[in-house]
Amino acid sequence: MLIWIIFAVMTGAAIFALLWPLSHGRVAALADASDATSLYRAQLGEIDRDLARRLIGPGEAEAARAEAARRLLRASGDETDPAGETESSLRRRRATSALALSCVPLLALLVYGAYGSPGNPDQPLSARLQADPSRQDFALALSRIETHLANNPSDAKGWSVIAPVYLRQGRYDDAANAFAAAIRHGEPNSEALAGLGEARTLAAGGVVTASARESFAEAVKLDQENARARFFLAIGKEQDGDAPAAITALRDLLGTAAPDAPWSAAVRQRLERLEAETAGSAITSLAPADRQAAIRTMVDGLAQRLKAGGGTLPEWTRLIRSQVVLGDRTAAMDALAMARERLTDAAALAELDALAVELSLKETAP
Structure with a gap:
């Protein structure tokens, strides 16, 4: 009207x-x-x-x-x-x-x-900002939180809500400022400190800076099981050139991880790459005889770890290929049979069948 x-x-x-x-x-x-x-x-x-x-x-x-x-x-x-x-x-x-x-x-x-559109009701911004958050689009909800924080800069809860959003959007400097404000105006907690360290690391292009390490160290002091802080601290050791310490930290992290932890696959992948790089660098400096013994030791260690439990398809594939290269076809066939028992999904079994054909291990197929 x-x-x-x-x-x-x-x-x-x-x-x-x-x-x-x-x-x-x-x-x-x-x-x-x-x-x-x-x-x-x-x-x-x-x-x-x-x-x-x-x-x-x-x-x-x-x-x-x-x-x-x-x-x-x-x-x-x-x-x-x-x-x-x-x-x-x-x-x-x-x-x-x-x-x-x-x-x-x-x-x-x-x-x-x-x-015109005479049938549409008016929609002023102030009314939309007061609407039910479940019905707002993401941009409007973010605008509402930012408006609230502009009027209430000491609201630690608001900063803790908006900081992860900035982090996911790639606004790393804004995320770092938001995490810092949440810590400054509220009670320091492990997750906020880890988030602050991650934002500072990503803002620096993936380099774990000194300020980021301080945040991660404080997060671990408050919660020794904080996986994010421990992971970035391990990366910091790797960037310092201390590969053995980084490998140890990543192994400890995986050892305490829950079986269904969503981040375990990424940590395991980085650990495998780091182990391969470290082993390859050390092996190439050995004499031929010592080099062969070192490779066999690595393969046996991988076999023992996979036999103890778990293991992904890439790990089983690497083990089987390595055993074939070393000439131990019996061990390769045993590893293939064990992999079929551990990996039950159809895609993994198909990959194992293709590997058996490629390496002439097809006779082990059930």
């Missing part, structure tokens, strides 16, 4: 702007050119032209002017309406006013009906 009241006021203002000059301005544009005064003035002009063309003499012209002037004065004295305001001009002015009163609102309604 409010929108229609606003439209009515705007339409009235537009009509008033059109009618005001017609009612208070000069009306010469609408005056009747055939009234008596205009006729007598035209006669005076005609006398001057006849005199110029010598159609009449000066005396005759003077007499004609006097007569026209007397008629002009008489006509001017007899007028009761303003000069030029005849009945016909008044009708035209009234017609113009009626046209403005009718056409302007009609034209406005037609344009709004064609291009």
Whole structure:
């Protein structure tokens, strides 16, 4: 209803702007050119032209002017309406006013009906910010939290909510500031400190900086099982060139991980890569005989670990290939059979069958 009241006021203002000059301005544009005064003035002009063309003499012209002037004065004295305001001009002015009163609102309604949305309710931002958060889109919810924090900068809970959002969006500097504000205005906790360290690390392009390590160390002090902090501390050791310490830290992390931990696969993958790089670097510096013994020791260690339990398809594949390369086909066939027992999903079994064909171990297939 409010929108229609606003439209009515705007339409009235537009009509008033059109009618005001017609009612208070000069009306010469609408005056009747055939009234008596205009006729007598035209006669005076005609006398001057006849005199110029010598159609009449000066005396005759003077007499004609006097007569026209007397008629002009008489006509001017007899007028009761303003000069030029005849009945016909008044009708035209009234017609113009009626046209403005009718056409302007009609034209406005037609344009709004064609291009507007009169059926949609108004949706001011303040009302949307107060709406049910479950019905808001993500951007609006984020805007609501940011608006709240701008007015309440000491709200630690608000900062702890928005900090992980910034982190997922790749706004690492904003995330670091938000985590720092949550810690500053609230009780320091392990997750907030780990988040602060991760944001600082990612803001530095993946380098575990000194300030990030301080945050991770504080997080581990508060919670020794904080997997995120321990993982980045291990990466920091790797970046320092201390690969053995990084490997030990990653192994300890996996040793305390829950069987269904979502991050264990990423940690295991990084550990395998680091172990392979470290072993490869150490083995290449050995003599040929020692190198072969070192490789066999690594393969046996992998076999013992997989036999003890667990193991992924890439790990079983690497073990089987290594045993074939070392010439121990019996161990490779035993490892293949054990892998089939441990890995029961169809995709993994298909990969193992393809590996058996590739390495001529097909006879071990059940």
